Amino acid sequence: MWSATILLQGIIEGVKASPYWAALALLGAVVGALATIPRLVNAVLDLExxxxxxxxxxxxxxxxxxxxxxxxxxxxxxxxxxxxxxxxxxxxxxxxxxxxxxxxxxxxxxxxxxxxxxxxxxxxxxxxxxxxxxxxxxxxxxxxxxxxxxxxxxxxxxxxxxxxxxxxxxxxxxxxxxxxxxxxxxxxxxxxxxxxxxxxxxxxxxxxxxxxxxxxxxxxxxxxxxxxxxxxxMYVAARKAGQGxxxxxxxxxxAPFSTNQIRTYLSKQFPLASVSNWRMRRQALALVATISELSTRPMLLELLPDLVRERRSISELFGLYEFLVEKWLERESGWIRPVDLREISVELAVRSYIQQRSGHGDRIAPSVIEELASAHQTPLETWKLKSRSLLNRDVAGRFKFAHRSVMEYLFLLAALAGDQRCFSVEWTDLMKDLFVSWGASDPRATNDCAMEILRMDHDRTGLFPLASPLKHPDLRSVADCRKLLKADGISFRQSRRIPVAWRNRSLRLTSSPTQAGVTSHMICDSSHGISWWVNDVSQLSREDERALYRDQRHSSHSFGKDSELEAKRRLPSIEEILSLWESEPYLTQERGVGAIFDRQEIYWLGDSGDNGPLCCSFGDPLDYAQLRLISSKIVDERAFHVYEFQNRFGYINREPFRAMAVYVANDS
Incomplete structure (x- = not known):
């Protein structure tokens, strides 16, 4: 063992004595110096x-x-x-x-x-x-x-x-x-x-x-x-003929950032000088492909480096804002507890937004901050807001949020916590987007709170219609119909699906008896901003009773022949009737409606196909001459089928076909 040590020392002394040792030492010093150059350059650029x-x-x-x-x-x-x-x-x-x-x-x-x-x-x-x-x-x-x-x-x-x-x-x-x-x-x-x-x-x-x-x-x-x-x-100079x-x-x-613009941004964040940055760039681009808001809001795009480095998996807009605020609280944690800064910021967001809506601007006076800060044992004179802060002072000493969207996110947090002030003013579109995204982020955990909010009166908030408008009746190809019925859900805001349970909570039902003792219902779907006229078909037992409620495609006599009344109603599109079909179990099980759709009947649609009018049925497929089944949708053992007439006018055996109908109020 001792002899091996002596041998190793001899080898080291020999290397040091060789002329190559000085070259190696010089090379190491140069490499070390070069490694410090990027830091020096970055420091100079930062100062500049x-x-x-x-x-x-x-x-x-x-x-x-x-x-x-x-x-x-x-x-x-x-x-x-x-x-x-x-x-x-x-x-x-x-x-x-x-x-x-x-x-x-x-x-x-x-x-x-x-x-x-x-x-x-x-x-x-x-x-x-x-x-x-x-x-x-x-x-x-x-x-x-x-x-x-x-x-x-x-x-x-x-x-x-x-x-x-x-x-x-x-x-x-x-x-x-x-x-x-x-x-x-x-x-x-x-x-x-x-x-x-x-x-x-x-x-x-x-x-x-x-x-x-x-x-x-x-x-x-x-x-x-x-x-x-x-x-x-007004234009005061000489004008051309016809010019106002x-x-x-x-x-x-x-416009949203293009793929090339996003790559340009990422190249600044992840220089290729580091091999690990290649992987991070790929991960960042994958996140952008998943969350479209990353390409539409540069403020959120700035989160990409932190998201990738921390390997965070976020798929919702609400989660991005949650992460944004979380990182800010971490940066400020040296002088204030995150929980205190969060509570103060949420309160400031509510006051700032309500103040702005009342016409007094969104800047908060130092006295208000002092009041809130003292309540959390953090006097205003101790505040040391850092760079990249989401809460800034202006030159007059008043406080404002660096981004209005952050204020709206914090305002929504207050609403979700039950702050009644938040339901006394109109909500912005971003607040509605964040509300839906919050629900989509964890449907089970958010369901009870969402139901409580949806049950409230929203005349002031303008929360409804919450979903994007459904398409009105149009010319549809077979491919269009099949694609639509394969889709997962029908109610969306932007690209986020709105749970059927949310939409059901927004339904308003008004009932009144009509001819032959059959109850007529007006169903107002606040989420989509549409109203329905339907008959309770569970009260129709005989064929002659059903015949009374069948219409030709361009009539609505089952609700009366008043021409003014007919002008206020129209047949639904596939999307619209699907939304009603999704809510039928709720209406029958919890709202006391006997049945919305008769499983033995064909129902008119307002859409038309390449060969003729479209119609639909519920339950088992029905077989009629001149009707071609083009697509079906089955959910929880409930079936919906779309048919196309093989003639333009909806005739069978040279007679106008008569089918059941539910109607959408024409102002929807």
Missing amino acids: SKWRSRRVADQIFRSSGVASFTSDDVLYAGRNYVVPNCMQTDPSNEDDLRTVVALGPLFQTIDDHFDAGGQKRHVILLADSGMGKTSFCINYYAREMKKRASKRRSVVIVSLGRGNAIEEIRRVANKRDTVCFLDAFDEDPSAAGNPSERLSELMGEAADFRNIVVTCRSQFFASDDAIPSGSGI RELPLHRLFL
Whole structure:
């Protein structure tokens, strides 16, 4: 053993004495030095980013006289920023947000509008919460600052959420050569009651600016038709023939990130210098494919690195926000207990949202924070909010949420906890999305709480209709019908299925006797926003009684021959009658309805096939001449069948076929 040790020492001394030892030592020193270079570069770049952010924030203040954004706001907006694309139609109307076709790069499109002038001077940029409207304003401003003075556009950003926008607009000098961004119109306290009137007021005050860009949440307006198309500013120069006097307000929508844009973002987060990052990139792309909101909301896309590194499995929008808040609480845990910060933040979210809805803005005074902080033994003077905080101070010392969508998530948490204040104001579309996503995240655990909420009066919250509209009657191919009946469920919000039990809780039933002693029911489905007229067919026992309630396809005499009444009803689409069929067990077992559908009868549909009208039956398939069974659906031993007439007019043996019918109120 001793001799082996002596031998090893001799070998080491020999290597050290060789000329190669010095080369190896030098190489090791060089490699070690090279390993520190990326850290040094990152540190320098970080300092440069902070310096540039302070410079942009100061310049925004000097240009408008108002410190709308802090240097942290600017730093956050510029970190790993990927320029989005834009389009002229609302991407939220698409079934799959990842397949939309964009118009072009947003910055270039805005530049084109600015350069064109005239009819293209004014733009309204719309997008959902968290898609980067404010980040666009800040980064566009920062881009202009990098240009030579001779090429630079003069830009001001007016944050409408502050409540003093008119004063800010009036404070700007040299409007004729300045581009004005009116940011976050949906957060303007004065816009909640009458958005059109408020927008006209703002545009009137900003009329002298060279160009105006208004940013706003797309769901702030009730429908596409409600989005203003005119700026309210009159064209004073000579006009072409047929050109209106009012300058148009051109509509642009932020597009979801494309696959290439997501790859660009991930390349910044996971440089290929590390082999392990290759695997992380693949995992991140797989998550994006699973959760579409990761491509539509850059704020949530920032969670990808943490999600991948921690190997978290999240499939719901609610879970993403839960993770976002969880990581924030961890970052702040050095100076406040996570449970305390969470409770304070939820309370602030409720107060902030209710305050904003009442027209007083969403900023919270320090005195309110002091009150809440003291109650949790964390005096305000001890607060040390870190970078990437979800709760920020503005220059006036008031507190605001870094992202409005975070405030809405926390507001929903309060509602789920039973805070009655949350049911006294209208909910946003994101709150409804999060509510459905919460239910989908753990159906068994959330069911009781969901049932309690759905039983409440929602006249003020506007929770209903909760589901996306069902398709109205249309021309259907056989392939369409088969695909529809193979689908898992019929009620969705965005791409999330709404449980049948949720929808059943929203049903309202009104009954009244009608002819021959058969009860007529009006069933209001609040989740879909439709109403049904149905007869209780369990009270029909004889063939002659059934015959009385059979209709030709274009009549509704079983409910009376009043022409005005007939005009108020229509036959349902396949999707609509499927939703009623899904709820039939609940209506018969818990609401006292004898039967909605007669298993021995054919029922009319409003849809038509390639060869003729469509109809359906329930239970065992029925065999009729000129009727072709094209598709079936079986759930829990209950069957639904769709048939197509083999002639255009619904005739059998040259006689108009008569079938049962349930009707949808025409205003549904």
